[in-house]
Amino acid sequence: EKRARGQTDGHFAGNRHPCPLMDQSWFQHDPEQGMLVELHSLSKAELNGRLGECTAYVPSKERWAVQLLNADASPSQSIAVKPGNLRRAPPADAADLAFTAAEKAISILSNMRSEPSGRYSEADIERVHMLFDEAEKHDWANVSVHQGRGDLAMMRGDMAGAVVHFRRAVANGYNLKGADSTVVGGAPGEQQILRRVALANALGNLDDLDGESHQLRQVLAVNPGHVHARLSIGQNLRQRGKEDEAVPEFMMALQLPNEGPGRLADEVALSQIRRAAIQQLTSIFGKRANQLSRQRQHRASIEQLQKLAKILRESLSGPQYDDKNGDEVAPILTGNVEHTEWNESTTAVFFGAGGRQISQTEVLCQLVTDLARTESNMTADYLELGERSNAEDALARAEAALALHPTTKHDKKMQGRLKYERGKVKEHEGDEVTNAGGEGATERAAALYNEAKEIYRASHKLCPDVAAKEAFGRAQVKAHEDMEFVPGPGGGGVARVKPGRPGGVRLEQLP
Incomplete structure (x- = not known):
């Protein structure tokens, strides 16, 4: 079963048209995995201007593996390119057409998610994929497409697919004016935080703890009080065996005010x-x-x-x-x-x-x-x-x-447990009387032990249990001088009548 981390829960279903902020800051982002990039200043002039996806960085070659895309956004060849020959691809000319198709798909996803039975038809799934495919042809880097595809993958338990698309949504989600600055209070980067949380969730469910932690730390660098990220960091640390470090994260998830960019609405x-x-x-x-x-x-x-x-x-x-x-x-x-x-x-x-x-x-x-x-x-x-x-x-x-x-x-199980503890308290009181001694101590202690015995009986009746059965015998022995409790080799023990005692002494047994 997948670890219960924060889910997307439709965070992306109302993602409005993010109009690109076309100034120099658009290009001021280093290449990262999933980003759509444009090749430039290469000796092979025919490659300059081509678009592709950064799929992985190869440290030994100090180059990015770039999956080139055809005009229809289908994948072409993969080549290795120096970071200095890559820049973030400019916004697509047909971005509005892409968002129109993406919004239709996201609307269907929202209806699927709200279905009380949790069931949805394959026809709906096919329709969503078709709309996303249409949107991708207009704008491969459309964040709504990848957020929606990631959301659908999460709904279907496809964590690997969710990672691919959420990573693309993060890598291509910078400086999107509409989506990032007009939701949940208007702080910059709101949607980018949600994208990172969704990506971290999918990475965590694939046990990529380093990847999950990296994304969550990026969120906390923007909003240290992000309760969702604090919870997930705590789960991440606990899975690594670092419970002492996890506790303060869980406490912050529990106690911090729900404020700042990316807050839960x-x-x-x-x-x-x-x-x-x-x-x-x-x-x-x-x-x-x-x-x-x-x-x-x-x-x-x-x-x-x-x-x-x-x-x-x-x-x-x-x-x-x-x-x-x-x-x-x-x-x-x-x-x-x-x-x-x-x-x-x-x-x-x-x-x-x-x-x-x-x-x-x-x-x-x-x-x-x-x-x-x-x-x-x-x-x-x-x-x-x-x-x-x-x-x-x-x-x-x-x-x-x-x-x-x-x-x-x-709840009979818990009732039986508390009855058992009540019997132990009464038995302990009898022990105190016995240890104190004095006139009438034996009779007073015996009465308390008999009370404890009846409480243990009630506990065993509510929830049959070996501990209550043994405690019943132990209390019975303490109340009767002709009986003894013989400890067992592995703990516990059994009550019995002392050898040589009168035959009329009867030991009561619980079923």
Whole structure:
């Protein structure tokens, strides 16, 4: 499955006619891969004035491989040319005709993308290709053509094809007055940023991490606060095994204001970027905490879990957006950490792997479940440190989170998990009474162990689990002096009646 990076999501579907700004700055761009160039000052005079595409730079020869184009824009021979004999090709005479055909194709693409079922006909695909072919004959370097072709390739999962066309869109997208300076606030280079983000997305999905990083760094050089690029850089670094460097990128994707060139105009898309950052942070902090806990570094584990819980709560308390119209609605969580309530008013729909629709309730319930799981893990760490009061507080927060919504409230697996932790808290309390000793300690401890045993029983009933079954036996043994718990060679253990004890002593077993 392809890594979930930022998608094009129709960024290019309204790309207006970019009238070339014909001054000397038009030609002040070094050749790069995908650029349409004009050959000049060559000894072979017949090649001067020919147009071609820079396909690759050959460092050993210090030359560009240039695929020459015929008059009808079809490919001809490939030759090696020094950079000094190349310049950006001038705008095509028939650029307006190219944009007319490209806009028709992009309109069909927009309708295809908006289809709720995610399905589209091969006839539509053929029509789009035909219109793009027509546009290319008028202007091979038309950015709308290559953006549209790249968008279509992404929709069809053809990442290699998307890279080719997005690269051409980037290489030929400089100084296009209309497309680059009249969208999303009017800052120069808006569309060029979107082209680079789209190219980075396709490169990342081909595991070209260096290429992806280069494009994203180009975006961040123009707008350091570009949240989409920050998310993708974080994913890139994490895939390289650099999680410590990835964390601040995800935090910036989550917290930076959505401002500057290339900002996301769609609040729902921004919300999806933020949630993707949360998912990455949940995975990183959760994994760290798990490793630290296994190494018995429970205080350090708690610190990681507290950071994660704060992120999840802030996300659930922030603004949410209706996916149908983009209107802001009330936060999901209201109140403070101790008392929160679910808000039912949002109706957003998101799309997951394979185009599967994911309701907002499903997305947010996952966040709530993650929050409950985080607090549950904190409970376990506090118990290992002997801090039962803190463990009870963390468990109460976990139980409150799970009760926020009917869907999570009836999640038997998580209910069973929290019951198990509740049993551990009660068992720990019994241990404290036993260790303190004194008059009546045995009876008080036995009562607490029996309570723990019944909680473990309820946990096992909700979600049958070996840990709950073993804990049930352990609590039963602690409550009865005629029983013992025999540790197993690989951890855990079994409860049994002590040898030689009265035959009337009965050991209860869970199924």
